[in-house]
Amino acid sequence: MASYWEIPGGVCAAKGFKAGGVHCGFKRKNLDLAIIFSEAEASVAGVFTTNIACAAPVKLCKARVASGKAWGVIANSGNANACTMGGDEAALQMAVLAEEATNVGEAGFLVASTGVIGEELDVSKVESHIKELASLASYDCEDAARAIMTTDTYPKVLSCAFKIGGVECHIGGIAKGSGMIHPNMATLLVFVTTDAAVPPAVLQAALSEDVKDSFNMVSVDGDTSTNDSCIVFANGLAGNAPIEANTKEFAVFCEALAFVTQGLSKMLAHDGEGATKLLTVHVSGAQTKSQARTVARSIVSSNLVKAAVFGEDANWGRIMCAAGYSGEDFDVSKTSVSFASEFGKVTVALNGVHSPFSEDEAAKVLSAKQIEILFGLGQGEEQATAWGCDLTYDYVKINGEYRS
């Protein structure tokens, strides 16, 4: 039985976290500036893009997360503040403006940006709206979740409660996708808050392990962005005894964290640019966890697999092909492939070769909006899950015209 239960509230589900969003002008319309902050100083942990052309706010965050403590984050959409001349200064200014507006001490804020790369970020837009933003902040995170959206079609919000030593704690997050999404952190902004007391090093250990099975298992288009940031704050206001690594309490915390991050991961894949179907790839029978993850990511990232899912075509050869070029070594003659959905399950390959199946049955399974590919390696006991989406006309349309 799960040790957590879902609750509403998202990034404001945990005690003492406020959030807000305003329109400040980075986008032509819609909310584009978000703030999330704690009423008490919080432990902080983060995981960031591996792209060496990383954006200025990512550099600022990496430096500040190292201190282990922070109060909040200010984030904008519509401009990535990446590959910009005045980027470092602009990111720092955003942090200072947020710190002043919320009366927290120096270096108390982290910064995140998402949007077009290579355009200078005009901080005056933040300056002229920061007081309004701080005053609007409330215990409802809907506006913040909307303000970080780029081509996302809906805000992504999830939260749950769990108990640590009899004390009820809360954890929740908001996230945005939905292009440039690929394992190793995508154009992904994720902010998670908890009122559990978790020392910074323990929080970082939990997060670093967690992303291996959550955000690093999501692929929309194979492009690892310049701005990916996943930041977790833990303010301790729930009043539990601080969680130590490798304890029963740590396991409970990690399970609740995974509920939030894996749930958000699924939403990100489901809302991938132009996507009409959520694609879930389960790899089982791997010799190692790492092998399972690599094969699952290779399959979910294949343009040809994704186009076949869009076309509702049981083209399992492409799945075998994508597993085959994953870089993992395995015995092809032990593998199997099945498709599953709410309309049933159909096995299309066994022992590495075609297994007779009804095309009508396969077509029915693949007509669902949520498709599972079950890839059995047959070499061991480990498994992993990756999430993606189909490749559609609209993906091309959205990305052919993004800047315009």
Place this chain on the structure above:
Amino acid sequence: MASYWEIPGGVCAAKGFKAGGVHCGFKRKNLDLAIIFSEAEASVAGVFTTNIACAAPVKLCKARVASGKAWGVIANSGNANACTMGGDEAALQMAVLAEEATNVGEAGFLVASTGVIGEELDVSKVESHIKELASLASYDCEDAARAIMTTDTYPKVLSCAFKIGGVECHIGGIAKGSGMIHPNMATLLVFVTTDAAVPPAVLQAALSEDVKDSFNMVSVDGDTSTNDSCIVFANGLAGNAPIEANTKEFAVFCEALAFVTQGLSKMLAHDGEGATKLLTVHVSGAQTKSQARTVARSIVSSNLVKAAVFGEDANWGRIMCAAGYSGEDFDVSKTSVSFASEFGKVTVALNGVHSPFSEDEAAKVLSAKQIEILFGLGQGEEQATAWGCDLTYDYVKINGEYRS
């Protein structure tokens, strides 16, 4: 000045090579079975897919190329003979049928297949057409070039002549693309013939080095296929003294080989599934050749870059982003990005940041059918070129419906 000159003839430009193509029923209509063979036993070299789920004919070719000698190749389109139960036997049967029909000795033929993965290959189709095919073979390779096509829209043929010790030699090839094309050999079948005398080990050394700057620098969709094969035959009928490695003659031969393979590479990229534009990425200023190649391949493979090229959008941030996640380490502040075409050249980024440019001028440059991205690393003297295409609605359409 180049030491070679273009001539017609393709895979039949070299003395003593015949080719032909027939329709035998793997495809509903159109030619689908090709033969190429030499009138004298030839040295042979090959490079094959790195996909571990490689097709049966690839396994056969790898084993036979190791002997260094062969007479020809039989190839079909419409069925990949990959992930099939009777695959090894079917591939062997195809070779035997070709050997009998052309009266060459045992193990004289190589085999290649391309098409749908996972369907058993019905050898009786080959059997009932092999005599017709052998008798139709001539010194015109057009039918053979057409018979290996899958979703290609035109046959790919190129050849040139060069001199070795005063003796005129010839080299030429045919190739097919056009999906599942990605560095490390794609769904790519390439057959090259030369009448130059080149010992097997020297031929293999030339080819293995050559593909690093030709077929391994082509990407259509990031999918490395189960069937990629590039095979070169050298029958020595030109009468030159056998070419030794690391001589002036070897350099001349490699230059002529590169003319053929790089030319075919460009055609493959140009005819990528659904492509409307040929995309050439030149990376210069790299510290090593390998760094230049890696960055060029990362840019040309990016879905977001490809979609921007389709949309004629000067979105250079995506180029910087793709270079940044290539895995290569470099100083972003030294990089530059330009777009070029028959309509001019526009520099859009300098020193890693935006360089003011006219959007009208950029739009004009990007309206051409052949677009070049010039990415300057500014860290050294090495360079590399990669070829790809735009990502279009039609790519999605073609691959959503491939099996049907």
